[in-house]
Amino acid sequence: MPSVTHDDAPLLADLMPWTVAPPRLGRGWPTGPDAASLKARWDALVKAEGPDREALFEPTRSRTLRSAVGQLPGQPGGTEKLLRASGPCPEPVRVLHAPFDEQWLIPDHRLIDAARPELWRVADERQVFVVEAPDAPLLATSLLPLSRPGRIRPLYRRPGGTEPNLAPGLLEHLSARLALSPTPSDVLAWILATARPTLAVPLTEDPELWTRGVELGHRLLWLMRRDGERPKLPGGRRPYVRAPLPSRPLALHYDRDEETLHLDEGRVSPVPPEAWDFEVTGVRVLEQWFTTRTTEPEPGTLAAIRPATWPQTWTSELLELITVLTLLAELRPQREELTVTAPITAAELHRADVLPVPESAHRPASVLDHHEEGPEGQYALL
Secondary structure, X not given: OOOEOOOOXXXXXXXXXXXXXXXXXXXXXXXXXXXXXXXXXXXXXXXXXXXXXXXXXXXXXXXXXXXXXXXXXXXXXXXXXXXXXXXXXXXXXXXXXXXXXXXXXXXXXXXXXXXXXXXXXXXXXXXXXEEOOOOOOOEEEOOEEOOOOOOEEEOEEEOXXXXXXXXXXXXXXXXXXXOOOOXXXXXXXXXXXXXXXXXXXXXXXXXXXXXXXXXXXXXXXXXXXXXXXXXXXXXXXXXXXXEOOOOOOOOEEEEOXXXXXXXXXXXXXXXXXXXXXXXXXXXXXXXXHHHHHHOOOOXXXXXXXXXXXXXXXXXXXXXXXHHHHHHHHHHHHHHHHOOEOOEEOHHHHXXXXXXXXXXXXXXXXXXXXXXXXXXHHOEEOO
16 A cells, blocks of 8 residues: 555545445345346336235335335436336446446336435446445446445536535645646546555645556556446457356356466466455455356346346456456556655645535535426425
8 A cells, every 4th residue: 555654644534525325225136247137027027916026026124015216316217106017127227236346227216225316316427436345445436336335435526527526625725736737537546546445545745746646546547447448458468268158157266377267167368366366355356246147046036037048248247357357456566656755634734724624515415407206206306
């Protein structure tokens, strides 16, 4: 982790004050690694009647077939009670199901115990969500994160990349001290490159050091978001399928000497040890990704509706995930070597009235510029 010459670095909670708990689904079947299965699960739900529909839904204290809830912001899901629901499945959306595991979600408020509408209101192509995980480096994603535990800090408080979720006056103070014009994205990049496990974020007034840290952070951000040009390793190091994967692989094994990932008789290589060993909160990312796609669900549940064979898209996603983890692991030495000098301390930010942030900065902004449909088709008044 980056070092600093003193212990008065401001906290991430001060620099990005608005934070939201991750959504709580309450049931697993509205998410999955492929969208077609989610649509089939929805169809099975709405075709079932009476007690069968209730059992398939998996009710909780927060959601039953009789729950009356409003529409998810920006999503087309219905608002009639699920007891009477019919029609096609709302189009699934891409979400971050777990660290580095992109999956799909049926975006229907009636299916989600705690959807966090304030996150959905600001989720768009400009948004970046910072995800905290205990004892793990910060993650960043363009997708709505479902990862638990931890907290989510959006980079922007309003749609369209407006009103950054930064301490009021921070950008101006950094501009004056650095003689540069950092953007909200630059500040986020610096945070990703320098944040400690304690979530303290050392700042600097050294423009050369700032530029180096921001460049590193933007590289980290690009690899985590994966929403533009796809990352690639050089030809000789690029992972390939060396032996075809079976129709439904059940076991995953890594050969460290041969740098080969075995999925039953299928083989993928080269897979560097750094990619295999890449962990978040003590869990190997590649193992968790594979387990999520191969664990047998309980028969008769909606989760049991899933691909009969291993889809080709999962193989492509696996190869890209190996690439991303490898490239991220290669950036660790640069992060560790980034010694922060010429500090801008928390005490300095207090003297400049950047800290403490006003109470309003901890609350979501009012972002409604259109009506949101409430329960049973009524408009929500917010």
